[in-house]
Amino acid sequence: MKIAVIGDTHLGYSRFYEDSFTQAKAAFEDAQEKADLILFLGDLYDSRVPTLQVLGEAITIFSKIKKNVYAIHGNHERRSKGNLNAVELLEKAGLLTHLHMRGEPFTHEGEEVFIAGMGNVPDDLASKALGRLKGEITPPENAFSILMLHQSFKEYVYGENLASIHDLEQLGYTLYLNGHIHATKEGMEGRFLIPGSTVLTQLTKEETKPKGYILYDTKEKTHRFVEIPSRKFILEEKTFEGATPQEVSERINEAEDALRKENPEAIIRFTLKGTLKEGFRPTDLNLPRTPNTHIDNRLNRVQLKGEMEKIRELRKNNVPVQELSEQKLRERLKGKITLFDPQELFERLLEGPEAAREALKRKPSKKL
Numbered sequence: 625m626k627i628a629v630i631g632d633t634h635l636g637y638s639r640f641y642e643d644s645f646t647q648a649k650a651a652f653e654d655a656q657e658k659a660d661l662i663l664f665l666g667d668l669y670d671s672r673v674p675t676l677q678v679l680g681e682a683i684t685i686f687s688k689i690k691k692n693v694y695a696i697h698g699n700h701e702r703r704s705k706g707n708l709n710a711v712e713l714l715e716k717a718g719l720l721t722h723l724h725m726r727g728e729p730f731t732h733e734g735e736e737v738f739i740a741g742m743g744n745v746p747d748d749l750a751s752k753a754l755g756r757l758k759g760e761i762t763p764p765e766n767a768f769s770i771l772m773l774h775q776s777f778k779e780y781v782y783g784e785n786l787a788s789i790h791d792l793e794q795l796g797y798t799l800y801l802n803g804h805i806h807a808t809k810e811g812m813e814g815r816f817l818i819p820g821s822t823v824l825t826q827l828t829k830e831e832t833k834p835k836g837y838i839l840y841d842t843k844e845k846t847h848r849f850v851e852i853p854s855r856k857f858i859l860e861e862k863t864f865e866g867a868t869p870q871e872v873s874e875r876i877n878e879a880e881d882a883l884r885k886e887n888p889e890a891i892i893r894f895t896l897k898g899t900l901k902e903g904f905r906p907t908d909l910n911l912p913r914t915p916n917t918h919i920d921n922r923l924n925r926v927q928l929k930g931e932m933e934k935i936r937e938l939r940k941n942n943v944p945v946q947e948l949s950e951q952k953l954r955e956r957l958k959g960k961i962t963l964f965d966p967q968e969l970f971e972r973l974l975e976g977p978e979a980a981r982e983a984l985k986r987k988p989s990k991k992l
């Protein structure tokens with residue numbers, strides 16, 4: 625059986641809004657041609673509560689897919705228990721099957737595979753959730769079995785107390801698929817695969833590689849990366865020594881013109897390093913910016929110690945601020961009795977004061 629594995633489409637991502645739809649569509653349509661089954665690894669949308677416009681685009685994409693789709697939710701869709709998330713919404717519309725802490729067999733031309741999924745859980749609760757999954761689902765020994773995840777692993781993401789991909793071995797699946805990481809990765813000799821995102825999100829060096837999805841062959845136990853048409857991303861570093869703002873502008877404009885000749889549509893990011901001539905400040909630079917040209921001005925930058933460095937490190941590794949705040953909230957409320965479900969209240973507050981007020985009115989905390 626040929627299985628297409630797609631992840632992190634981030635529909636509605638504001639920075640590259642149109643790309644998020646065209647590139648997701650390209651991945652799903654190509655996958656439908658080449659695969660017998662499509663698996664989606666979470667972060668379908670960029671927002672926890674997508675706009676009607678974005679939901680409409682998602683419905684348009686999925687209603688054209690005639691192959692079976694199994695999906696999990698990512699951290700961008702995760703909501704507290706009892707609240708419908710935006711991936712489940714598509715399941716209600718009959719467009720896909722949402723697998724969270726459950727599994728089911730899928731048969732194609734006499735070949736049976738077993739697919740299980742665990743949607744994203746906060747990283748500090750991941751090992752507990754995986755333990756629960758192990759207790760609840762046992763993959764059949766005589767069939768090819770797949771576990772879909774959307775988590776951080778210490779092999780790819782910096783963070784305290786993260787699980788290792790090798791901890792997964794004890795769960796007993798043939799193949800492990802993971803979303804969340806936006807670059808293509810492979811571990812455990814091809815038994816742990818990450819397709820990466822279909823849209824550019826971080827403008828990092830890793831994202832200069834092509835975007836696409838993974839096509840897995842269960843008979844051969846092999847896979848390949850299928851590239852999709854996606855906007856090219858060019859990252860260039862320019863170093864200066866005692867330059868005037870005028871000199872910097874000229875060099876950047878020249879470099880941009882040269883690159884634009886070959887790549888008119890590309891997203892270009894220049895990282896400026898080094899020093900300016902004495903008496904000038906980085907803010908003296910007046911570089912024309914277009915939506916597709918990004919300037920990362922690091923001229924005259926003094927390395928800051930402590931908090932700043934930590935924040936930058938966390939940003940670089942894509943630990944969302946929301947996730948950190950939720951983690952802090954859980955730590956502070958541990959063992960305490962509250963009149964409300966703190967997780968739900970937090971989510972509702974993000975939606976606005978009206979939603980939060982509703983949540984407080986509706987139900988008292990289960991802890992009472």
Ligand SMILES: [Mn+2]
Nearest residue numbers: 632667698804
């Ligand atoms: Mn993501």
